[in-house]
Amino acid sequence: MTIKEKMKAPVVFTGNPAGLFTYAGRETSHPFWLMVEKEISDHVRSLRFIIMMVLIALTSIATVYLALGSLKDAIKPGDPEGSFLFLKLFTVSDGSIPPFHVFIGFLGPLLGISLGFDSINSELSRGTMSRLLAQPIHRDYIINAKFVAALIVISGLFLCLGLLVTGWGILKIGILPSFQEFLRILALIVLIILYVAFWLNLAIFFSIKYKQASTSALASIAVWLFVTVFYGMLVSLVARSVAPSEFAPPGQIIAYQKLVQNLGRLVPSQLFSDATTTLLMPSVRSLGPLTMEQVHGAIPSPLSLGQSMLVVWPQLTGLIAATVVCFALSYRAFMRKEIRSR
Amino acid sequence: MGAEIIRLSGLTKEYGHQAVVRNLDLTIEKGEIYGLLGPNGAGKSTTILMIMGLTEPSSGSIRVAGVDPVRYPVEVKRKVGYLPEDVGFYDDRTGLENIVYTGRLNGLSVSAAKSRALELLERVDLTEAAHKRTGTYSRGMRQRLGLADVLIKQPEIIILDEPTLGLDPEGLRRFLSLIVTLSRQEGLTVLLSSHHLQQVQQVCDRVGLFVAGRLIAEGDIPALSKKLFPNELIAYEAGLHRGARADADWIPMRSRAADAVRHAEGVRNFHVEGDRLFWESDTESGHEIARNVIASGIDLTYLNRKEYGLDEIYHRYFSTVAKS
Numbered sequence: 001m002t003i004k005e006k007m008k009a010p011v012v013f014t015g016n017p018a019g020l021f022t023y024a025g026r027e028t029s030h031p032f033w034l035m036v037e038k039e040i041s042d043h044v045r046s047l048r049f050i051i052m053m054v055l056i057a058l059t060s061i062a063t064v065y066l067a068l069g070s071l072k073d074a075i076k077p078g079d080p081e082g083s084f085l086f087l088k089l090f091t092v093s094d095g096s097i098p099p100f101h102v103f104i105g106f107l108g109p110l111l112g113i114s115l116g117f118d119s120i121n122s123e124l125s126r127g128t129m130s131r132l133l134a135q136p137i138h139r140d141y142i143i144n145a146k147f148v149a150a151l152i153v154i155s156g157l158f159l160c161l162g163l164l165v166t167g168w169g170i171l172k173i174g175i176l177p178s179f180q181e182f183l184r185i186l187a188l189i190v191l192i193i194l195y196v197a198f199w200l201n202l203a204i205f206f207s208i209k210y211k212q213a214s215t216s217a218l219a220s221i222a223v224w225l226f227v228t229v230f231y232g233m234l235v236s237l238v239a240r241s242v243a244p245s246e247f248a249p250p251g252q253i254i255a256y257q258k259l260v261q262n263l264g265r266l267v268p269s270q271l272f273s274d275a276t277t278t279l280l281m282p283s284v285r286s287l288g289p290l291t292m293e294q295v296h297g298a299i300p301s302p303l304s305l306g307q308s309m310l311v312v313w314p315q316l317t318g319l320i321a322a323t324v325v326c327f328a329l330s331y332r333a334f335m336r337k338e339i340r341s342r
Numbered sequence: 343m344g345a346e347i348i349r350l351s352g353l354t355k356e357y358g359h360q361a362v363v364r365n366l367d368l369t370i371e372k373g374e375i376y377g378l379l380g381p382n383g384a385g386k387s388t389t390i391l392m393i394m395g396l397t398e399p400s401s402g403s404i405r406v407a408g409v410d411p412v413r414y415p416v417e418v419k420r421k422v423g424y425l426p427e428d429v430g431f432y433d434d435r436t437g438l439e440n441i442v443y444t445g446r447l448n449g450l451s452v453s454a455a456k457s458r459a460l461e462l463l464e465r466v467d468l469t470e471a472a473h474k475r476t477g478t479y480s481r482g483m484r485q486r487l488g489l490a491d492v493l494i495k496q497p498e499i500i501i502l503d504e505p506t507l508g509l510d511p512e513g514l515r516r517f518l519s520l521i522v523t524l525s526r527q528e529g530l531t532v533l534l535s536s537h538h539l540q541q542v543q544q545v546c547d548r549v550g551l552f553v554a555g556r557l558i559a560e561g562d563i564p565a566l567s568k569k570l571f572p573n574e575l576i577a578y579e580a581g582l583h584r585g586a587r588a589d590a591d592w593i594p595m596r597s598r599a600a601d602a603v604r605h606a607e608g609v610r611n612f613h614v615e616g617d618r619l620f621w622e623s624d625t626e627s628g629h630e631i632a633r634n635v636i637a638s639g640i641d642l643t644y645l646n647r648k649e650y651g652l653d654e655i656y657h658r659y660f661s662t663v664a665k666s
Binding site: 031034104127128130131132135137338340 | 391394396397416419420426430431432433435443446447450451488494
């Protein structure tokens with residue numbers, strides 16, 4: 001086939017990242033990547049993804065724009081984070097709207113849910129699932145392809161967004177981020193992807209469990225609301241009822257503080273916000289209470305990336321574990337599901 | 343024909359304690375059109391799902407083109423095309439895109455899938471709608487697209503689950519004749535399930551009657567009626583040619599003809615209505631009686647032996663079951 005002929009060759013599903021996944025240089029693709037391709041093109045074409053993307057892009061622009069405005073007030077002389085000016089782009093706000101990482105922590109789950117809540121049940125209700133299953137593919141290709149495709153879309157979106165914001169910041173403030181800052185930004189992006197992947201998997205799980213897309217969307221959103229809004233209230237309620245008296249011995253007060261914090265960390269949103277804070281503010285040395293003895297003699301300097309990663313390692317593993325558990329549950333539920341025609 | 347291509351033996355499927363398919367033995371030969379017939383919930387779809395390897399049987403064995411679908415479902419799906427009941431497509435894609443996707447999942451290259459898809463769309467008469475979204479298709483068009491979708495993998499066997507559901511009479515006629523043509527041209531084995539008797543009767547070489555998870559009778563239509571109603575009499579109706587004869591001539595002639603019938607062997611329940619004679623017989627004696635009538639000096643306009651259609655078979659079977 002000449003190049004000219006190749007160019008004329010029919011492109012069937014436009015908007016796919018085609019060709020990327022053709023194997024062994026042949027014109028046929030492995031069925032799994034073919035399905036991923038199709039899922040990606042479905043996502044990219046869907047109105048709901050476009051809406052979520054615009055929403056996230058707009059809020060990012062707004063938060064960074066405001067951060068740019070209040071950047072000069074944010075730097076105080078002697079601030080240990082003074083050398084991490086660039087990261088302030090993502091954390092500073094003038095108080096009118098929350099900073100970048102808080103917004104993403106809020107909208108990211110919605111994006112994950114919107115990509116996953118109808119992934120399986122819509123195939124069932126459209127009657128395409130049994131047709132798909134009659135093709136010579138393994139059953140788990142379907143759920144794996146759904147997950148991988150959504151993950152690729154999410155990764156693409158947040159990588160672009162993070163790098164665009166970085167580029168914009170460079171143009172506006174005229175300072176290049178140090179290599180460390182760049183690595184921290186990349187780590188932040190990976191963290192966001194991981195966090196959204198958790199919600200994606202939860203939504204996929206509900207899409208297997210519930211026949212109606214609306215039920216699974218509602219269930220996912222209910223979990224999201226509970227985790228982001230009500231769980232915090234619940235924890236503070238519990239905290240208030242078990243609070244020791246002001247004059248309790250310090251050991252008891254520390255134990256109490258730890259209990260309250262650990263209760264809060266049972267939900268992924270808390271893990272995410274702990275991790276982002278540590279990554280974006282290198283001066284954060286611990287996420288728990290510190291005694292005067294521990295702080296005594298410490299030099300008020302920022303931590304290196306490696307040290308910050310050490311601090312958030314438990315949070316990170318927790319998030320990964322939650323994501324894997326959700327996926328494992330969905331996988332099991334899907335493989336055991338009896339698929340009949342609609 | 344002759345070589346068996348699907349063999350089910352001792353097949354049973356239970357959900358909890360309820361058996362949906364019970365101890366089913368069935369053999370389908372290469373190149374035939376076999377109809378699975380039965381009311382809703384008789385276990386037809388479950389049987390089909392087990393043949394496709396989409397559901398595991400509780401016990402019994404299945405061989406499809408020599409392959410065991412329980413152990414090698416992907417192998418079976420390569421050889422068997424399956425059109426599910428009420429098939430669905432990706433509504434925001436065109437008909438062509440939908441079946442090209444299926445073709446590519448079956449290992450065809452983009453260009454091969456596309457050329458084969460266009461060829462198939464022409465055969466199922468959807469060339470004009472090929473570039474329209476399937477969301478705009480009518481029921482009949484979807485069903486025909488489903489047939490193209492099944493054929494793009496070049497299967498040895500096609501299995502159609504309730505393919506005639508919801509089609510209008512004209513669409514139905516076209517769809518069934520399409521199946522017959524395709525089957526004969528390509529030497530395809532076709533297994534179709536239905537509860538519409540009339541249609542199955544038109545196209546199937548053999549049918550199996552399925553009730554409550556059991557195959558109660560099998561064979562072509564006459565064999566089936568013989569098996570289900572062994573003591574049934576055969577009903578005949580004959581028309582006599584009167585021409586322009588006056589009553590005075592006609593009545594003695596008619597009674598001679600009537601006698602020729604009435605005294606033949608095995609005739610019962612004989613009666614005359616105008617120019618027509620009715621009787622029942624326990625033997626296949628129509629040809630002899632016709633000869634006797636003509637020998638008596640009257641021509642026959644027609645002689646009709648009433649055969650039991652599936653409707654009759656079906657209805658009678660269920661009324662006898664209900665009585666017992």
